[in-house]
Amino acid sequence: MGVTFFDNRLISAKQQAKIYALLDEITFHTANEEIDLRNKRYGIEFKQEREHIKMALKSSFCDYINIKPFSLANLNQTTAKEFINYILEFCFRFDIPFHDKWTNLTEDITYFLYLCIKYRKCSITGQSGEVHHIDAIGQGRDRKTYDHTQSRLICLSREMHNKAHQVGWETFKRLYHLDGIYLNPAQVKECHLQ
Template sequence: MVYASIDKIITEQELLKYRNVNTGYIDVDLSFFDKNQRTQEQNKIMHCLFREIAVWSCGYETPKDELEYKNYMKKQYSDKPFKTSEMTSKEATDFIAYIIDFCFQAGVPFRKKGVEMTDDIQRYLYLCLKHRVCAVTGVKGEVHHIDTIGAGRDRRHVDHSQHRLVCLSREMHIKAHTMGWEEFAALHHIDGIKLTAEQVKEIKYK
């Protein structure tokens, strides 16, 4: 026996609409969701990224262009054929990060905010730091220390792994200082991240 719940209250009269006239039972469709499987939101993000690459490369987008760049990115990502529909959530997250990394390296601009083009904001913020891309606007950026270092201290001798960092354009950097970080972060739905000592080296920040 299977017990099910519904997400809204319905009247008995409404419920009767689903009764099978032959059996007298209520007919329902039952499906199981694998929580480890790639989500619809992840699928949407992937296709948004493929469209961005198509527009950047061709100047326009068609379903054919989107499919072409989808297949291109899949071949670049792995030498073994795979279906994005069969990915786990973790595999999809890694693939999305790979596509974003490609876009940053190639200079592919996003027409939407970058934070809307990822399902892993922490990794996105790291890639922004690595490629010096503003986490808000997507233009060229610079590393911003959220946690104050202190006047007179030499940044070359500061352990940057002990401070929250974010990459911002000059304009956004000034706004963050003017508004204060908490208000700025709430407005743009981002925050800084702390990196490991190894990651600080990877982003080439001294």
Template sequence: MRVKVLGIQGNELRLAVDDDFNLDKVIRFSDGKQPSGELTIDDNRHISRDQQKKIFALIDDLCNYTGDEPKRWENEFKWRVQVTFGLDEFSLSNCSMTVGNYMILTILDFLFAENIPFRTKLWDSLPQDFPRQRLALKNRTCVICGRPHADLAHYKAVGMGRNRHKIDERKMYFMTLCREHHQEQHNIGIKEFMQKYHLKPLRLSDDDIIRFKILTKKRLEELKNA
């Protein structure tokens, strides 16, 4: 169970739990004795309980779809993270928060690529940071809700009195939005939209522009030689 520390007075803590708390049930499990437990504070250095829950929930969704054993995919994704990020072997019980994020993003990347469904709330709970933006762009999923087949959206609208064929995408900022969120962006205006969803679009390197299929190599060379 996840808790948040709301206040401290002397040696007493005031906590809020993330699920309904049934004190009578806890006392019953404690054989009528005063319930006790341990509190571990995430220090932003070691993997958090929240990250661990997301990792294993994603693996469970994958295994529910494939019928495989969770341990098989846990080891597979650990290996992928090691190879991709040049890491030594690690344990999900005590690795860093950074490695925990690598695991989450690696699993999500695979699920998107293989079109394997997972619980949308997991995508909703990821921070609106640089890795999530890149993941959405790479797989053309909505950066807000995770829906597939998203539109490629520009921070400055293309097509509003501008010639698409003369635009240099190397100077543009990008994000991916489903039709519903793309329409909302046009309805309320880009600045209000960005503030509402705490988004920051990405400016991509030449390699990423090709990798994410925004431009062809030929078109990129034309822009460079213009």
């Protein structure tokens, strides 16, 4: 028998800001030419387009986790975090570029780094990336038989990957305020590392 806790904390202002920042990114990317992008956040057409996107994402999220439709105003913090992660993965899946600093778009840095690995996007630049093993595999070892759960991983562009090797991981980590993450076996499989 499991115990379920109900989160009665209402969505925070920071969480609402992150949701709208992500919705803005999607709207910027998908807006048709009729929307005056010079007035992105203030134009009525932009706000209407963003509202349509918000409604579609809320509906698909409710179906995905099997909950009733909700209003952002009365959403609890746990579900708000899940919704932020859902929108974030939508952005990764459909290659939506981030104009805002990514730390303004997520609450869960580990999940963000996981998505970078899964979708092969550099955690720093957002460019196409490759998986960097912080805890070295070693020369002559077969990456296909290596247990990737035993190594911290991060996705880096070729340029950042080279820089990490040139300056060393500790220096690189201090420069960019990022560290690798460990994946569980299911995540390793989902990220096509084995």
